[in-house]
Amino acid sequence: xxxxxxxxxxxxxxxxxxxxxxxxxxxxxxxxxxxxxxxxxxxxxxxxxxxxxxxxxxxxxxxxxxxxxxxxxxxxxxxxxxxxxxxxxxxxxxxxxxxxxxxxxxxxxxxxxxxxxxxxxxxxxxxxxxxxxxxxxxxxxxxxxxxxxxxxxxxxxxxxxxxxxxxxxxxxxxxxxxxxxxxxxxxxxxxxxxxxxxxxxxxxxxxxxxxxxxxxxxxxxxxxxxxxxxxxxxxxxxxxxxxxxxxxxxxxxxxxxxxxxxxxxxxxxxxxxxxxxxxxxxxxxxxxxxxxxxxxxxxxxxxxxxxxxxxxxxxxxxxxxxxxxxxxxxxxxxxxxxxxxxxxxxxxxxxxxxxxxxxxxxxxxxxxxxxxxxxxxxxxx
Amino acid sequence: xxxxxxxxxxxxxxxxxxxxxxxxxxxxxxxxxxxxxxxxxxxxxxxxxxxxxxxxxxxxxxxxxxxxxxxxxxxxxxxxxxxxxxxxxxxxxxxxxxxxxxxxxxxxxxxxxxxxxxxxxxxxxxxxxxxxxxxxxxxxxxxxxxxxxxxxxxxxxxxxxxxxxxxxxxxxxxxxxxxxxxxxxxxxxxxxxxxxxxxxxxxxxxxxxxxxxxxxxxxxxxxxxxxxxxxxxxxxxxxxxxxxxxxxxxxxxxxxxxxxxxxxxxxxxxxxxxxxxxxxxxxxxxxxxxxxxxxxxxxxxxxxxxxxxxxxxxxxxxxxxxxxxxxxxxxxxxxx
Numbered sequence: 001x002x003x004x005x006x007x008x009x010x011x012x013x014x015x016x017x018x019x020x021x022x023x024x025x026x027x028x029x030x031x032x033x034x035x036x037x038x039x040x041x042x043x044x045x046x047x048x049x050x051x052x053x054x055x056x057x058x059x060x061x062x063x064x065x066x067x068x069x070x071x072x073x074x075x076x077x078x079x080x081x082x083x084x085x086x087x088x089x090x091x092x093x094x095x096x097x098x099x100x101x102x103x104x105x106x107x108x109x110x111x112x113x114x115x116x117x118x119x120x121x122x123x124x125x126x127x128x129x130x131x132x133x134x135x136x137x138x139x140x141x142x143x144x145x146x147x148x149x150x151x152x153x154x155x156x157x158x159x160x161x162x163x164x165x166x167x168x169x170x171x172x173x174x175x176x177x178x179x180x181x182x183x184x185x186x187x188x189x190x191x192x193x194x195x196x197x198x199x200x201x202x203x204x205x206x207x208x209x210x211x212x213x214x215x216x217x218x219x220x221x222x223x224x225x226x227x228x229x230x231x232x233x234x235x236x237x238x239x240x241x242x243x244x245x246x247x248x249x250x251x252x253x254x255x256x257x258x259x260x261x262x263x264x265x266x267x268x269x270x271x272x273x274x275x276x277x278x279x280x281x282x283x284x285x286x287x288x289x290x291x292x293x294x295x296x297x298x299x300x301x302x303x304x305x306x307x308x309x310x311x312x313x314x315x316x317x318x319x320x321x322x323x324x325x326x327x328x329x330x331x332x333x334x335x336x337x338x339x340x341x342x343x344x345x346x347x348x349x350x351x352x353x354x355x356x357x358x359x360x361x362x363x364x365x366x367x368x369x370x371x372x373x374x375x376x377x378x379x380x381x
Numbered sequence: 382x383x384x385x386x387x388x389x390x391x392x393x394x395x396x397x398x399x400x401x402x403x404x405x406x407x408x409x410x411x412x413x414x415x416x417x418x419x420x421x422x423x424x425x426x427x428x429x430x431x432x433x434x435x436x437x438x439x440x441x442x443x444x445x446x447x448x449x450x451x452x453x454x455x456x457x458x459x460x461x462x463x464x465x466x467x468x469x470x471x472x473x474x475x476x477x478x479x480x481x482x483x484x485x486x487x488x489x490x491x492x493x494x495x496x497x498x499x500x501x502x503x504x505x506x507x508x509x510x511x512x513x514x515x516x517x518x519x520x521x522x523x524x525x526x527x528x529x530x531x532x533x534x535x536x537x538x539x540x541x542x543x544x545x546x547x548x549x550x551x552x553x554x555x556x557x558x559x560x561x562x563x564x565x566x567x568x569x570x571x572x573x574x575x576x577x578x579x580x581x582x583x584x585x586x587x588x589x590x591x592x593x594x595x596x597x598x599x600x601x602x603x604x605x606x607x608x609x610x611x612x613x614x615x616x617x618x619x620x621x622x623x624x625x626x627x628x629x630x631x632x633x634x635x636x637x638x639x640x641x642x643x644x645x646x647x648x649x650x651x652x653x654x655x656x657x658x659x660x661x662x663x664x665x666x667x668x669x670x671x672x673x674x675x676x677x678x679x680x681x682x683x684x685x686x687x688x689x690x691x692x693x694x695x696x697x698x699x700x701x702x703x704x705x706x707x708x709x710x711x712x713x714x715x716x717x
Contacts (some may be wrong), residue, residue: 333537333538
């Protein structure tokens with residue numbers, strides 16, 4: 001670093017990176033904070049005010065005149081309009097036209113001559129010189145300041161009532177085998193393409209590179225027909241977990257083979273040659289030398305494939321059913337967006353549950369993810 | 382829970398079956414054509430045979446899966462695009478004629494081109510700038526991790542995150558969506574952003590840019606670090622300033638990587654589906670090809686002919702990049 005770069009320019013760099021980081025993390029932070037907020041507060045104020053006291057306007061009804069008691073020659077109805085909730089009354093009123101006409105502690109005179117006093121803690125008294133009539137209690141409008149409230153209730157609700165818990169298991173059921181099964185298949189193929197000379201090898205590699213970018217959309221309809229045909233022929237359901245595991249395996253193979261081949265091709269030739277001199281066969285070399293050495297590439301692919309299968313929506317809704325024990329998290333979330341569009345406490349908590357597993361994987365294994373990305377892309381340049 | 386156990390059991394059985402396949406076929410091959418303990422001529426003959434067969438044993442399961450799940454479907458999709466909705470009667474080009482006359486399809490093509498213009502360009506640009514900036518500061522790696530993070534989030538999850546930001550309440554009510562809150566704070570009028578025709582496309586694109594910038598940044602950052610120090614030192618000695626060094630010395634040296642990032646994101650954009658489905662489902666003129674294709678696949682019991690023809694259009698758009706990739710890979714292999 002020369003002195004010139006420690007100048008105001010460097011401050012500008014720090015500041016702009018800080019700004020970009022804030023911009024990039026804010027959306028996720030907003031989701032997380034919102035999912036932890038009380039659902040009534042979430043519905044009326046932005047998540048950035050989560051730590052501030054929020055004020056709400058509400059209306060309560062005093063007990064009916066039946067409950068009045070006679071005290072010192074006057075008739076009194078008393079109670080608490082906050083009804084056990086936390087908060088601080090700032091203003092109140094008795095008509096919907098002027099819901100905040102009086103400050104807490106003041107006394108308002110109602111139309112029948114009764115006197116209404118509301119204290120800041122929510123307790124109120126209606127005092128009258130004569131016996132009060134009627135069957136319904138007096139309506140009291142008030143403005144209350146509520147302290148911020150954080151809760152796990154939203155999570156409890158979506159896990160139980162909205163089926164997110166069941167879908168979580170379904171997503172795991174899809175993702176884990178779909179990640180592990182292709183690895184071994186791809187590793188053998190990658191070794192053959194990297195180190196075993198045979199006619200047509202270059203063409204096969206070109207085919208794999210070409211298949212890397214084939215859009216999934218091309219596969220959907222023929223495979224749907226195929227699955228329906230297989231299902232009808234054998235009298236089994238067309239949409240099964242087995243079907244989706246195999247589909248994810250097929251779709252993941254080009255990347256797996258490509259990544260692993262690139263990695264294996266970069267391993268030093270001397271290792272293999274000395275093993276061959278010692279009389280090891282290709283099979284031995286692969287199992288005892290290549291496979292252990294390729295661990296970083298295997299890990300990279302496993303992370304990609306796990307993130308992709310966990311986050312996938314398209315393959316899951318086409319090849320897996322929509323029953324309670326089949327709908328995956330992404331599918332459930334899309335359904336909730338339709339049916340619970342305005343219930344942000346449900347949507348935010350559900351969304352956070354869907355993204356928490358990939359986020360953990362991401363933060364724990366980022367190193368391998370980056371390495372895999374670089375192996376998969378920079379090569380072409 | 383039970384199904385998860387069943388899944389893990391299937392997985393173990395599957396992996397063991399794979400291992401058993403590879404081991405047993407190799408064992409049988411070596412048993413039929415032994416090369417050990419034989420005299421020179423017979424051994425070398427057997428060795429030649431096993432060397433010719435073994436690669437195909439290694440490749441067989443992968444080739445089988447690739448054929449069933451990718452190669453055969455591509456062929457079949459092209460074929461189906463010339464058939465009617467049930468895939469029974471040959472109808473010639475009529476699905477394609479329907480397509481060019483369909484307003485929704487033309488809308489999708491138009492939107493897809495908007496996406497293709499904006500998303501790869503902005504993701505790559507932001508990625509490059511962020512890579513260059515974060516490489517200069519001591520907490521750059523932390524910043525990179527946080528910007529890279531959206532990459533792990535599903536498109537549907539990201540859609541929920543951003544739908545919350547675009548949330549709209551009627552004017553006068555307290556806005557809980559961040560964007561409208563900012564607009565109101567600046568004295569503007571709140572808008573239902575994702576229902577504004579044409580502009581809503583850009584609000585959806587923001588989501589993908591948010592996700593893909595991290596990808597571009599990681600790759601371009603590695604490329605920037607790979608630039609030989611001498612070229613930069615020479616430029617400094619010649620009196621070039623920061624901008625000149627970056628745009629005239631560094632960027633030209635990583636054009637290849639920029640192109641790779643650009644095309645990778647382009648491919649992704651062509652397939653974008655989840656975001657549109659979750660945000661608008663193609664309403665308010667925000668339809669794109671992949672979502673339209675999905676729609677026709679199931680609309681009214683499913684029209685496989687039209688669905689397949691839309692898929693073919695996506696495929697045709699991908700083909701130039703596919704060819705470019707294959708040529709690059711071939712060049713790469715020859716140079717090794």
